[in-house]
Amino acid sequence: MARITFNDQVYHCVNNESVLDCLTRHGVSIPSSCKSGVCQTCLMRGSKGKIPKDAQLDLKPSLVNQNYFFSCVCKPTQDINIHLPDEDINPKLIATVIQKNKLQPGILQLILQSQSPFNYQAGQFLNLTGANGITRSYSIASLPQANNQIELHIKKIASGNLSTWIFDELEIAQEVLISGPHGDCYYMTEHHRHQPLLLIGTGTGLAPLYGIIQDALYQKHTQAIHLFHGSRATTDLYLVDTLLALKKQHKNFNYTPCLSGSSSFSGATKGRADVIALQQHPKLKGWQVFLCGHPDMVNTMKKKSFLQGAALQAIHTDSFVHNHHVETPIKPN
Ligand SMILES: Cc1cc2nc3c(=O)[nH]c(=O)nc-3n(C[C@H](O)[C@H](O)[C@H](O)COP(=O)(O)OP(=O)(O)OC[C@H]3O[C@@H](n4cnc5c(N)ncnc54)[C@H](O)[C@@H]3O)c2cc1C
Numbered sequence: 001m002a003r004i005t006f007n008d009q010v011y012h013c014v015n016n017e018s019v020l021d022c023l024t025r026h027g028v029s030i031p032s033s034c035k036s037g038v039c040q041t042c043l044m045r046g047s048k049g050k051i052p053k054d055a056q057l058d059l060k061p062s063l064v065n066q067n068y069f070f071s072c073v074c075k076p077t078q079d080i081n082i083h084l085p086d087e088d089i090n091p092k093l094i095a096t097v098i099q100k101n102k103l104q105p106g107i108l109q110l111i112l113q114s115q116s117p118f119n120y121q122a123g124q125f126l127n128l129t130g131a132n133g134i135t136r137s138y139s140i141a142s143l144p145q146a147n148n149q150i151e152l153h154i155k156k157i158a159s160g161n162l163s164t165w166i167f168d169e170l171e172i173a174q175e176v177l178i179s180g181p182h183g184d185c186y187y188m189t190e191h192h193r194h195q196p197l198l199l200i201g202t203g204t205g206l207a208p209l210y211g212i213i214q215d216a217l218y219q220k221h222t223q224a225i226h227l228f229h230g231s232r233a234t235t236d237l238y239l240v241d242t243l244l245a246l247k248k249q250h251k252n253f254n255y256t257p258c259l260s261g262s263s264s265f266s267g268a269t270k271g272r273a274d275v276i277a278l279q280q281h282p283k284l285k286g287w288q289v290f291l292c293g294h295p296d297m298v299n300t301m302k303k304k305s306f307l308q309g310a311a312l313q314a315i316h317t318d319s320f321v322h323n324h325h326v327e328t329p330i331k332p333n
């Protein structure tokens, strides 16, 4: 049984539990959100003992070298001494709410103005902390050229701690804290400009894709861009008119809204976005693939895209994991 020393106290890990779960069980509060090793909220630093490699996956090499790790996925096999991260590792910036627009009754477009420079790529995600102290990740739908204005699309989750607060309590001119950006699901002009793009998103998984599409068009992408946006109900399809207008404006941009449930509207294709996308584009060798939204869709499509010819490094994902979902990694044969 591994022992964790934190703030001069010793805690015993039981039943293969993570560092985060062990500390939480003992009443020690550590910031956390996804509990899946994605959002970086639960970052901690080891000073003694071996940190398992699994707890450092997707962490920047400079942070790995300083022995940082994700406490939510760290299951120590030997005694370790750990600390909270240095304050300058993930600084929190103040951002002011300048617009709250309902895109659908349960989907909000939130526009923030960062008070200091916030450098990001469209499609990356940030961590937002509300006045209730809860932190969650949201993907960035705007272009960095937007003068420190940041656009987010937020779905209201029933009984969700932060999303309901953002919907019901957060007001225009109120301040929130943001940190990041994180994630590598974004358009890279020099590598992607001359390759076809396949983008598949469910629900607010459209947010990063919308950012990536705007970026690609802004960078004068030379090949086709195919967006498949899916949801079960019409209430989760949004920005339809904006995307149809964009399609009219740009010959190389194609947009297919898909509905998998019983509701329908003219213009939407019946079925799941991922299934329809692969039916229409079965050969993905030489393509760049972007998958965003529901973790099950992202995980399944990552495997399928790979099997249908996309190189692993050409598959970019933004999985909206929350603590009920566990990612399964894929490995080339
Ligand atoms: C990298 C990343 C990017 C993300 N980007 C976006 C984004 O652009 N837009 C967006 O709306 N969300 C996004 N999310 C999800 C977001 O971070 C929160 O998980 C979501 O807003 C719910 O938070 P909450 O505090 O309201 O709910 P919580 O209090 O965390 O959860 C309440 C309950 O709802 C369940 N739950 C949480 N999320 C979901 C869900 N999506 N579907 C079904 N059940 C759920 C929880 O398991 C729990 O039982 C992203 C997540 C990640 C990891």
Ligand code: FES
Residues within 6 Å of the ligand: 031, 032, 033, 034, 035, 036, 037, 038, 039, 040, 041, 042, 043, 070, 071, 072, 073
């Ligand atoms: S990375 Fe640990 S809570 Fe998100």
